Amino acid sequence: MDIPIVAGTISTVVFAVSNLPMLRKAIRTRDVSSYSLVSLIMINGANLVYSLYVFTLPIGPIWALHTFYVVSCAIMLVLCLRQRRSSVLDATRVAPSPRHIRVGQASGA
Secondary structure: OOHHHHHHHHHHHHHHHHHHHHHHHHHHHOOOOOOOHHHHHHHHHHHHHHHHHHOOOOOOHHHHHHHHHHHHHHHHHHHHHHHHHHHHHHHHHHOOOHHHOOHHHHOOO
16 A cells, blocks of 8 residues: 555544544434534535546545545435424424414413
């Protein structure tokens, strides 16, 4: 192995390992409220475009690193979308519309 391959392999492992706690916590708690939806959408879009370049390169550490990054960012986006959808659904369930309140309930009878 030459030095660039060794360096690429080491940096790939370090990067992936450093991101695993964040990813594990997000998957376990399903709480990604601190993440920006717009940012996650832009990151995933950029990953899609960058994949066109990365996957034309010879197979190597960059493939592993980019694949990990694509998958982890996609997971974060899915969790964010699910959390936002869930909070919207919860908000509509909590506050019933006036047309669903019976007449006797509105007057306190």
